[in-house]
Amino acid sequence: MKIGIIGGGVSGLFSAYYLRKEGHEVTLLDKGSLDDGCSHGNAGMIVPSHIIPLAAPGMIAKGVRWMLSPTSPFYVKPRLNRDLIRWGWLFHRNATASHVERSIPVLRDLSLLSKKLYQDFANNSGIAFGWEERGLLMLYKTPEAEHEMAEEAAVANKAGIDAHVLSPQQVQDLEPETHVTVRGAVYYPGDAHIYPNQLIRQLINELRRMGVSIREHEAVTDFRLEQGRIKAVVTQAGHYEFDEVVLAAGAWSPELTKKLGLSLPLQGGKGYSFMLTEPPATVRVPAIMLEARATATPMNGHLRIAGTLEIAGTDLSVNPNRVRGIVQSVNQYYPELPVAMPATETVWRGLRPCSPDGLPYIGRVNHLRNVTLATGHGMMGVSLGPATGKLVAEVINSQAVSLPMEPFSPIRFSRT
């Protein structure tokens, strides 16, 4: 079949990979240059530990508290915008214990499938992308966070995800080369990390080698619909006729689904990162500094610091106050790291495609026969990339799917 993929982030690229492996003729269209999007500068964590969706009880109250501080890790840019209001309402409706309970096995199975596919990819593709299985530390400094993390660790262990509560000394033992000042941590030994910039670069090279046509700087602007299917994908440069279309346009996906008659609740969740390059990274195990919601990931011999979640539509401007919030938090956990406010132009920013219930959108759009969505992965798009691509390929090939697809249905909010 002739397959068109819209979007060359991790979701689109892995979809292209698994579809091409099945012998399809694949064309990937991206509006940008595929060297700086959300799938590049992120924290690179592969997180089977993250089985609790963002929409969880307590998040609304926490979010409101955080919004009062200019350097806090969470912010919603106030806008009188119908899509944002609908998203917020759906988030609120899903921030319940029963939603969390239902989502835990769903996220766990998707994450474990993805980790397995990453392991296969690391072992068999001949592609190096910094794959390391050193686990993840959730570092905390306050009794409140300790309590929250102990509860999450118990939930994880019950769900079959290994989690260990560590004392400050046990944390220090895992980090022999730098001082860590914490009250404790939860250690998830099953997590992993990658160097995402390298993954994306290598995937693009591999796809080209496999014969995928990759067209950069070619934004999709419209569709021609005919008899319940996409007849043509219209771009700035012309139009394409495909048998099947995969829509993986990240935070911009709703702009395109609107043209297909689907109102997709999805907001861009902006985050920032920067590299600490001197001296070479001394942090061994990737970590989330819990109270600050900032991350530290050893990568390519250096350390990537990342954080914040600003619900800001598709605004890509850098807010120095939020970056300062990340910078100020690092030495509270790692007092010896030489961290200083980076020049604004060196700060990377990306838009996480956030669904309101914390589950991705993967699957068919009922009213159009030849469209499959692959977006909405929020904070876990890199982690879930291979599983997403595999499921997309299975759906398009009408094969038995590796996991039940109902929880990921792109039309699950259509009636609300």
Ligand SMILES: Cc1cc2nc3c(=O)[nH]c(=O)nc-3n(C[C@H](O)[C@H](O)[C@H](O)COP(=O)(O)OP(=O)(O)OC[C@H]3O[C@@H](n4cnc5c(N)ncnc54)[C@H](O)[C@@H]3O)c2cc1C
């Ligand atoms: C600070 C930060 C840290 C993160 N850390 C992690 C982490 O540790 N682990 C993890 O798993 N995830 C992490 N994430 C989330 C992860 O980066 C995203 O979920 C993931 O990159 C989303 O990938 P995507 O392919 O869905 O979207 P994107 O990477 O945004 O790709 C979408 C592509 O679609 C293209 N596009 C849009 N509109 C059009 C159009 N009209 N025509 C053609 N092309 C179009 C865009 O140019 C873009 O290239 C982090 C994100 C941030 C911001």
